[in-house]
Amino acid sequence: MNAVWYYFERDFIKWTRWKVNIFAALVTPAAWLIFVGLTLPVTFTDNYLEYLTPGIMVMSVLFASFQSGNLVIFDKVLGFLNKFFALPPQRESYLLGKILFISFRGLMQASVIFCVAVLFGITVYSLSSILLTFFILFIFGALFASIATTIALAVDDHDGYAAINAMITMPLFFASTALMPYEDMPQWLRTIASINPVSLAIDNARVLLGGGDPLVGQIIMLTAAAVVILVICIYVFRRATL
Amino acid sequence: MIKINNLSKYFDRLCAVDAVDLHVNNEIFGLLGPNGAGKSTIVRILVTLLRPTKGTASICGFDIAKKPKKVRNVISYVPQEMALDTRLTGKENVLLYAKLYGIPDRINKVNEVLELMDLTDRCDDLIKTYSGGMRRRLELAQALVHEPKVLFLDEPTLGLDVSARRRIWNHILSLRKHDITIFMTTHYMEEADEYCDRVAIIDKGRITALGTPQELKNSLEISEPTLNDVFMDKITTREDECAFDSFKFRTMLRRRS
Numbered sequence: 001m002n003a004v005w006y007y008f009e010r011d012f013i014k015w016t017r018w019k020v021n022i023f024a025a026l027v028t029p030a031a032w033l034i035f036v037g038l039t040l041p042v043t044f045t046d047n048y049l050e051y052l053t054p055g056i057m058v059m060s061v062l063f064a065s066f067q068s069g070n071l072v073i074f075d076k077v078l079g080f081l082n083k084f085f086a087l088p089p090q091r092e093s094y095l096l097g098k099i100l101f102i103s104f105r106g107l108m109q110a111s112v113i114f115c116v117a118v119l120f121g122i123t124v125y126s127l128s129s130i131l132l133t134f135f136i137l138f139i140f141g142a143l144f145a146s147i148a149t150t151i152a153l154a155v156d157d158h159d160g161y162a163a164i165n166a167m168i169t170m171p172l173f174f175a176s177t178a179l180m181p182y183e184d185m186p187q188w189l190r191t192i193a194s195i196n197p198v199s200l201a202i203d204n205a206r207v208l209l210g211g212g213d214p215l216v217g218q219i220i221m222l223t224a225a226a227v228v229i230l231v232i233c234i235y236v237f238r239r240a241t242l
Numbered sequence: 243m244i245k246i247n248n249l250s251k252y253f254d255r256l257c258a259v260d261a262v263d264l265h266v267n268n269e270i271f272g273l274l275g276p277n278g279a280g281k282s283t284i285v286r287i288l289v290t291l292l293r294p295t296k297g298t299a300s301i302c303g304f305d306i307a308k309k310p311k312k313v314r315n316v317i318s319y320v321p322q323e324m325a326l327d328t329r330l331t332g333k334e335n336v337l338l339y340a341k342l343y344g345i346p347d348r349i350n351k352v353n354e355v356l357e358l359m360d361l362t363d364r365c366d367d368l369i370k371t372y373s374g375g376m377r378r379r380l381e382l383a384q385a386l387v388h389e390p391k392v393l394f395l396d397e398p399t400l401g402l403d404v405s406a407r408r409r410i411w412n413h414i415l416s417l418r419k420h421d422i423t424i425f426m427t428t429h430y431m432e433e434a435d436e437y438c439d440r441v442a443i444i445d446k447g448r449i450t451a452l453g454t455p456q457e458l459k460n461s462l463e464i465s466e467p468t469l470n471d472v473f474m475d476k477i478t479t480r481e482d483e484c485a486f487d488s489f490k491f492r493t494m495l496r497r498r499s
Contacts, residue, residue, distance in 0.1 A: 014330065079323025083320075086290060
């Protein structure tokens with residue numbers, strides 16, 4: 001299992017050596033908060049920023065997870081996977097290392113958003129609810145990082161992957177409670193949104209950061225989905241041929 | 243060291259490798275053939291990246307399909323793409339492999355293989371600053387860090403200039419002192435002629451000639467035959483029918499800088 005850490009370390013060092021990378025990853029979500037959270041004229045709440053912050057945190061993790069499939073495509077196109085998959089460590093250690101790095105990077109972005117939101121004056125309730133929110137974000141990130149890396153393993157080029165990425169993430173994001181509550185949605189959208197994993201994560205983050213109790217049923221559903229998907233992805237990686 | 247029995251590989255209906263039998267001893271063995279003849283497919287099957295459709299192969303007695311992990315422990319594979327992390331230093335690149343192989347005394351071992359490949363004085367520089375030949379030597383260092391019994395090299399000198407090629411070859415030859423079997427593919431017949439103990443020529447997935455370079459040249463009834471003549475004689479695939487290997491082409495262009 002040490003190999004998981006070594007693969008993580010490789011991605012981490014590469015990421016931190018490219019300063020623009022870090023800067024860009026942290027600025028983009030902040031822009032959402034400022035230009036959408038502070039400006040959009042909504043009627044269902046008088047503090048839209050507080051409503052939007054959990055949604056943007058989950059969105060960043062979602063987008064960061066899916067975009068990171070590109071890391072796998074690079075490794076594949078440039079020949080790294082050929083070398084790694086012919087090494088003794090189990091192949092899923094590569095997958096797990098990637099998931100760890102991708103989720104970690106997503107959580108970094110989410111923390112920045114949270115800090116910015118606090119600066120803009122959202123209420124902070126308890127440390128434990130914040131920690132639990134980040135735990136849920138990690139599960140959520142791992143779920144989508146597994147899906148993204150496994151799709152990337154089957155796709156050969158960046159353009160194709162970008163198309164698939166947009167095709168999956170955009171509908172998931174808009175068909176969720178990120179931008180508006182269930183009550184303000186049309187009926188058909190409400191049904192879709194209520195089974196969307198993005199909503200499951202956002203609803204929890206919103207309740208927790210708003211000082212409420214966690215929605216245990218939804219956390220269990222999300223965790224179960226992550227475990228099932230991860231097992232499938234491990235199987236795919238073990239059987240993969242290059 | 244390597245035993246291949248009746249090995250076939252089909253991609254859908256396309257037959258890439260057609261009932262190949264081959265035994266490789268402790269030697270430098272060269273696999274030659276046009277693009278798309280099945281060279282890289284054979285290598286990828288042997289290093290456990292692809293599964294054969296029919297037939298078996300074993301390395302150091304371990305079956306590649308049944309004991310892939312044992313196989314991965316005794317081999318090293320350097321693909322043609324030249325995959326190095328350009329934002330990491332030479333030493334970090336080798337250290338990653340030492341860690342993944344689980345080498346006990348890894349710092350010393352990494353320094354030792356860097357020294358072996360004449361890279362010690364540049365090992366703390368980023369790969370971005372390395373020449374094509376240095377990158378290839380660093381990949382050899384990565385491959386040697388766990389003392390493999392068999393080393394697979396896919397086009398080790400592709401796209402390098404003469405002096406870099408010669409240097410790589412001197413390093414490869416010196417590995418024979420460490421008792422490492424080398425299985426390689428190449429496009430350069432002159433190199434195969436000069437450095438390989440035995441070569442096989444493969445055409446449309448079948449072995450059409452096998453022997454020492456001298457034996458193959460002697461089999462032609464012309465004066466002063468070269469391995470290029472043998473190649474032309476044994477290959478029936480016209481150039482027009484060959485596959486275009488865009489990977490290889492890109493690798494070549496990349497390596498020139």
